[in-house]
Amino acid sequence: MKKPTILITNDDGVNAPGIRTLIGIMRKLGDVVVVAPDSPQSAQSHAITVSEPLRLKLIKDEDGYREFSCNGTPVDCVKLGTKIVLRKNPDLVVSGINHGSNASINVVYSGTMAAVIEASIDKIPAIGFSLNDYSHHAKFHHAEIFIKEIAQGVLLRGLPESVCLNVNIPKISNEEIKGIRVCRQAKGSWVEEFDERVDPRGRNYYWITGVFSNPDHQKGTDIHAMENNYIAVVPMSFDLTAHNAISYINKFDFVTETKTGFLIQNQKN
């Protein structure tokens, strides 16, 4: 079997321990190309760089392994990795291992997961890995065997079109990881509490802070799985349509009078 080509990125930057661990795992599975941000890009979500030129810096070039840093966002890294470095779609894109959970609503803010979604828009099977531990000194070794297993599964079976995977791994504890659960995104959110300060010139400024709040403790959610020491795998889509709300919104029966005086009723699809 031909060795698969695997593109790796993250949002914590090319030197973060999480991506170094992920590179080590993926080099056992295929030829690896890394294109990762040259500085931390957390909370950059799906931002792309349109007002500045992008640059790539070759860091390593070995047999079956190339590594680049990039001055852009994680999504820029995927675009440059496929269109400029590889000039083709890889067999797999992996992102992470993020230092911090991307379960529940965190996925919306995450640069790690935006890179994964970007790959799936381009029809590339893609997986994001995150560890529920923000520390730079987080331990990843308990996760390695599971990451390899999930990546091998996706390389073997592929993923449905427009679907990517969001994998969240519990922080290491005295208890061993119990296994893998396929889940849905829990309905949690961040409760913001801005830190208001006054600068030496008497002007207010604000730092975003906040606490994560999750009222959704149902079994079947990513948060519930992690709380019970399982690895949470959420299949994700970039189709944001709330399909089951279409009929509700159609009941609005928008009626609009145009300038010519006719009444126009909205068209039901």
Place this chain on the structure above:
Amino acid sequence: MKKPTILITNDDGVNAPGIRTLIGIMRKLGDVVVVAPDSPQSAQSHAITVSEPLRLKLIKDEDGYREFSCNGTPVDCVKLGTKIVLRKNPDLVVSGINHGSNASINVVYSGTMAAVIEASIDKIPAIGFSLNDYSHHAKFHHAEIFIKEIAQGVLLRGLPESVCLNVNIPKISNEEIKGIRVCRQAKGSWVEEFDERVDPRGRNYYWITGVFSNPDHQKGTDIHAMENNYIAVVPMSFDLTAHNAISYINKFDFVTETKTGFLIQNQKN
């Protein structure tokens, strides 16, 4: 009836003609607070500012109308608008009018729509408005009556929890707008073609360019509605779970050998 409080933001910046038009419409419907970026923030998606302090600048303070600029992203503007300026949830958040379409996959990159999604995470009814015309000199007057109609509908009826609206308006043409269609997001994407250049020091750099490609011309999509001169209203959700893929991924039957030598099979929810 008590006048509703309406929070307005955008991603083109507080002085863009699109938001000025939207402010004019919303002031007819309620008390208005504007918190919008002090500079263009297109393609910022759901990015938030965590490494820099945020500042608000009061621009206007009239009866029933306050306007602030902010140095952050559109999502920062919604957070500051609700938590610092209003210190409560408004009755409605509107974003735009964006200079350029946010139909189909554009919604994933859009700062305008990220602001709307952020509001809906906070359980505030929210609508994003975008015009399919990138020009700074775009004409908005054909859209005004429809924008008012849709905002009034949402103020009257509310929206289902976790659902917000993405409204895309065709560019003005000789033909009159035919009406409003409730749609799903079309399966289009951007085909990137980086503009590669060499700087005076001999180093490559890259500008993101690209063409939007949409193979999905079905009736019922936002793109089809706009092509036929209808206003497209897509109800949207921040639950990215691909619910119908959960059973497929469960078939992977991940089996992982842990260090203690036990075989662990993934748990079906």
